[in-house]
Amino acid sequence: MKLLYYPGCTLKTSAKNLEKSAFAIMEALGHEMIEMEDWNCCGVVSSLTDDDLMHHLAPLRNLIHVEDAGYDKIITLCDMCYNTLKQTNLRVKEKPEDLETLNSFMDRENDYKGTVKVLHFLEFLRDEVGFDVLKKSIKRPLKGMKIMPYYGCMLLRPREVSIDDAEEPTILSKILTSLGADVVDNPFKIECCGSYHTIEEKNLVSNRAYRITKFAVDRGSDAIVLSCPLCRFNLDVRGKEAEKIYNNYKQLPVYYYVQLIAVAIGLDPKCCGFEEHAVDPVLLLKKKGAFEK
């Protein structure tokens, strides 16, 4: 069965490599994923005031289009899109009177019936592909790579939309173990990377990147793996800038989990778009022999 995918703005601009690697591994694993038509921005952050329904319109319109296309689930790659779409989906299911207001506001769209399930790509890998299947597809195990999983906020909080245990998530560790890498645990794995402060408070975000990475380095980590495009930017780019602020500090390479899966199942590393990262991610993979068969 085909799967429907919602990209969101960043996957089409500064995180093209995340999308490309995800499509490549889906094809290799024998699943067909297609992009939904006529999608719009999800709004990135969910409305947090009770009277503010307007900011639920953008995510709801996307959910309506999923229903119209005849699908009952939608897969996202971006953590923030996942969170926003899922929070709106929950809100309209819990408060039918709000759904009525929202439906009546949109003239050109059909009414939302509430049949769509919002899934993150990680959930799809865990629940529908299965880590054992993933393990069997490994051609180039990431042996000897010590990697710290970093979850950030939007996959885990608020707890109603969490894809895993909100305080002690394991989904990325399980993927890393399936790929043959060693997992380095770190209490900073669920702490905020600084999010949108990366625009106006660059040093604050560099400090976040430094704190998170320093702990990983002290515990012997070679790299960080994550899933959110904004976390990638903050840890990778602002982390690189932190090298100028903190003495003897070197930013670790940052990978999307889909890139590591693509390398490990033997796909051409070109699909990973490693050149878009600030800290060279290829160097470590070459050093550990991950590109050799």
Added chain:
Amino acid sequence: MNKKLESRIDIDALKLKKGELVQEVEDLCGENLFGCYQCGTCSAGCPFIEDMDLSPDEVIRYIILDRKEVLNSKTIWLCAACFTCAERCPRDINITKIMEALRQIILRKNIDRTNLINITKEEKVSIPQLAFVSLFRKNVG
């Protein structure tokens, strides 16, 4: 509880009625602020606490005491809505929503925190788009 807060906005010009701050916040966020027993769990887990002028538990106390200068605190803008405090609060108070309510009181009076003109062209092309959308949603009314 007499901290020096920056005075970016003229609180009097907001024309908030005396003694009604807590009601206004509760109306916006739907949380019961009086449930807070000041344990400080929210502040202990906050990733931005070092840069805040008021800790999140102090913010709640300020609101209850109708100290409107809380609207001039850096804290409410530093909160990036990571939901850590809301997840951990033993009284199940969603502090993240309280911070949003305070921001909204200001933004709904047409006072923006971010001046869009200050964003440079270089920033526009290098920073991921979702960061801009969230910044505008949080800091611009």
